[in-house]
Amino acid sequence: MTSTDLRILPRRAGATPAWPLVERNVVVYRRDWVIFVTGFLEPLLYLLSIGVGIEQLVGEFVLPDGRAVSYTEFVAPAMLAASAMNGALFDTTFGVFFKLRYQKVYDGVLATPLRPRDVAMGELAFALMRASLYAVAFVVVMAALGLVSSWWALLAAPAAVLIGFAFGGAGMALTTWMRSWQDFDFITLAILPMFLFSATFFPLERYPGAMQWVVQATPLYQGVVLCRGLSTGALGWDMCVAVAYLLALGSLGLVVASRRFGQLLLR
Amino acid sequence: MAPTATDRHGPPAAGRWRPLAGETLTPSGVPSATVAAVSGLTAATAGPEEPLVLARGLVKRFGDFEAVRGIDVEVRRGEAFGFLGPNGAGKTSTMRMIAAVSTVTGGTLRVLGMDPATDGPAIRGRLGVCPQDDTLDSELTVRENLLVYGRFFGLSRAECARRADELLGFVQLTDKVNARVEELSGGLKRRLTIARSLVNEPELLMLDEPTTGLDPQARHLVWDRLFRLKQRGTTLLLTTHYMDEAEQLCDRLVVIDDGVIVAEGSPATLIREHSTREVCELRFEVDDHEQVAAKVSDLAERVEVLPDRVLLYADNGEAVAQAVHERGLSPRGTLVRRSSLEDVFLRLTGRSLVE
C-alpha cells in the first residue's frame, strides 16, 4: 500500500467524492424514519428505568474529584456512550454487509469515480451523522433530567460521535470478513459483555485486579471514561488517553475497510 | 484444399487456434506510428486519432487460472466494437479491466489515453458501464437510481434531475419513474441500467451482454436505443454471445475463445474470410451424422458435423441441397441459409457458440 492510499481525509472539505454516498443513504432512510427513532429510544428507556427504579436501591457514587453523584448521573454518560456505539455499528455492520454482499450497491458505486476509500468514508460519515443526532438528543435529555453537572457536558455529544467513529470504523473493517449473517453473532457476542462490563453500571474498582486491565482495554470503557468525565465535569488525563485510543481505533478501521473493499470489489 | 470436418475434430480443435500464414492477429489498418506513440505512455488523454481503448498482450489471472491470455484490442472513437465469445471466454474479465474496476495482471492497457492502474477515477468518470449482472440500487426508485448515480459523477442536483427525465424518456420508462427497482421485469431493469450508464454522458459506453435474457421485443428496443447512441457519436464496446446481435450492432469485433482472440474484423469480413456465402443444413434420422457426412463431403467446400445435423459450406447452398437429394439421401430437414458469425465461430474453434 502506498502512502497515497493511506490518505483518508479529503484534501478539500466539501469536495469529498464520498458525499454522494451519504446522500444516497439519506434518500433511503427518509422512507424508514421509524428505524431512526427506535435506535434512539433504546438507551433512553434504559436510562429512565434506572432513574425511576434502580436509583432508589443504590447509594451515591463518589467521583475521582471527591464529589458524590446519584446512580443515574453515574450511568447516564455510559448509556450515551453505548448508544453511540450501537448507532454507529448498525449502519457500518448490518447495513454495509447487506449492500456489499446482497444488494451489490458498491459494485455500481465503484463503476463511478468513487474509490474504495470513498465508500468506506461515505458509509462511516453517514453512520456518524446518525450517531450525532442521537448524541445531541441524548445530551439534551440528560440536561433536562438534571443529569449533568458541568458545562463540559456540551462536549459529551462530540465525544459520543468519536465513540461512533471508533466502533463504526472497527465494525466496518470486521464486516468485510463476514460471509453470512450468522457471522454477526460474533459481533453481538463481543458487544453484549462490553455493554454490561465496561464500567457502565458499576465502577472499575469493583473488578479484581487482572480484570481491570481487560476492562480498560475495551473501546467502550474508554468511551465511558470520556463521556463520564465530561458530563460530570470530573476531568482527568485518562480522558486524553481515551481520545487517542478511539481516534486510533477508528482510523485503523477506516484504513483496513478501505483496503478490504478494494480487494473484494476491484478484483 | 479446404479444411474438412475431420480437420476440425483432430487435435487443433481441442487446442487453440493459431494464426495461419496470411492471417494475422494485428488489427488491420492500424498505423504503427499510433502504437509507437501510445507505447511511449506520454499522452494524458486520448487525442482524436488515438484509440479509446488500446490493449497489448492483456492478461488477467485469478490465482493460477488465466482467464484472459494476452489479447490485443483497439477501439476507435465512434465505432461499435464487439467481443463475441461463448461462456467463460473471458469477455467480462476483459471488460472489467477496461472499465478500471479490475486490476490488470499483465500486458499494457490504455483507456481514453490513461492508465487504469493510476487514473481509475478519471477513466470511470468518462465511461458508461452496463454490467452483465444489474447493479441497480434496489432500495431506490427508478428515478432515484438515476439521480443518485449522477451525483456520484459530481453532477449538480438540478443537472441530475434534468438528465434523469431525459434518459427515462429515451429508454421509455417514463411511466415507471416512481416504481421500486424490484418491481421491474428483466427487460425494464436492463433499460434502466442503460439509462443509468448514460447519466454522465460517457464517451465510451460499455455493455456486457446487453440483451441476454430479454425477449425478442425487448431486445429490439435495446438494439434500437444503442443504434441511436451510435449515430449520436457514442463509442460502443459490447460483449455478446449472440451472433445476430454482433451482426446488427458491431462495426468491428473480435471473436474470443478461452481467453485468446481467434479472429478480428467486421462481421461481413469475418464471414467472407472464414466461411462460404451459404450453408446447407441437413438433419437425418440417424444417431451418428458422421457417416452421412462422409457420403456428401465432396459436395461442399467444407463440412461440419454437429450432434444433430451436418453443415455443408458452399457458395450455392441450393445446388448442394439438390445434389444431396440426387444421391438418394433423404434428410428429415433441409435448410439453406446465408453464413453467419455462428459459422465463423464454429470454423475457428470447432465448437458451437450457444450450446
Ligand SMILES: Nc1ncnc2c1ncn2[C@@H]1O[C@H](COP(=O)(O)OP(=O)(O)OP(=O)(O)O)[C@@H](O)[C@H]1O
Ligand atoms: N473472480 C474470479 N475468480 C476466479 N475465476 C474467475 C473470476 N471471474 C471470472 N473467472 C473465470 O474466468 C473465466 C472467464 O470468465 P468471464 O466472466 O470473463 O467469462 P465471460 O466470457 O464473460 O463468460 P459469460 O459469457 O458466461 O459471461 C471463467 O472461467 C471464470 O470462471
Ligand SMILES: [Mg+2]
Ligand atoms: Mg460475462
